[in-house]
Amino acid sequence: MGLRVLDAVELPIRYEANIAEVRRSARALAQSRGFDSFATAALTTAASELARNVWVHGGGGSAMVEDLSDGQRSGVRMTFRDSGPGMSAADLERALAGGFSTARSLGLGLSGTRRLVDEFAVDTRPGGGTVVVITKWTRF
Amino acid sequence: MGGPIPILKVGPNLLTTIHVELTDSIAEVFQQDVLRAIERTGAGGLVIDISVLEEVDTYVARVLADTGRMAALMGTRSVLVGMRPEVAATLVRMGYGMEGVETALDVDRGIARLASLKENR
Secondary structure, three states, X not given: OOOEEEEEEEEEEOOHHHHHHHHHXXXXXXXXXXXXXXXXXXXXXXXXXXHXXXXXXXXOEEEEEEEEEOOOOEEEEEEEXXXXXXXXXXXXXXXXXXXXXXXXXXXXXXXXXXXXXXXEEEEEOOOOOEEEEEEEEOOO | OOOOOOEEEEOOEEEEEOXXXXXXXXXXXXXXXXXXXXXXXXXXXXXXXXXXXXXXXXXXXXXXHHHHHHHHHOOOEEXXXXXXXXXXXXXXXXXXXXXXXXXXXXXXXXXXXXXXXXXXX
C-alpha cells in the first residue's frame, strides 16, 4: 500500500500570531493520530521553528499540514513556503551544520529541526524563496 | 507592570509563571516587567516557572535564558523550574541545552536552589 494523503490544510503565516496557529494545528493532528507526548512535542516544536523562520526570514508565507498514511503508520507532513531571500547552497550547508544565522535563529532552527523529525528536505536558492518539508511518523 | 504575565514577590524572591504564548511583544514587556520588579523589590532571586508550557522552541528558550542573564547583570540570580520531560528532550535533541541556566524540578526546589546559591556566593 502506498502513501496516501488523507487531509490537507494550508495556513497563512503573515503575522506572528499565525506561528501559534501552525503549532496548534500540528499538535492537534499529531494527538488525534496517536503520536506519544514526546513525538508530539518534537513535531510541534519543529513546526514552531520553521513557521518562525517563514515569518522572520521569509517575510511571511504559508504552512501546509497533511495527514498521511502509508497503510501501517500515520504521519504528519508539513510544508513551509516563503518567498523571501532564500539561501545559496553554501549558506544552506552552513545552516544545516548549525553554525550559521542570517538573522537570529535560522542556523539552530534548521539544524535542530532536522533532528526532531523523520524526513527533512529543503529547497532554496538566492532570490527564490525557501521550501522546507518535514514528516514525522507514528512509531508502529 | 504592563504585560499579561504576573510577577509575584514571594519571601525574598520573585516568582513568575509563564502561562501565555511568548510572542516577540509579550517577551519584551515580560523582560522589562521582571527587571523593574527586581529594581522595585530588591528581590534576591527570580524563579521562572514554565511547567505550563507544552513546547519550548529555541526562540522561547533564548528569551528565558536572556531574562536570567539580564537579572544577573542587576545582581539577581534566577532559576528556571518545571520544565516538562518532553520539553527537555526536545531542546537537547535540537542542540539547545540552555547551558549556564540554573534549573530545578519545581518551584520549591527552585527556591531552595536560590537559597544555596546565596550561601555559596
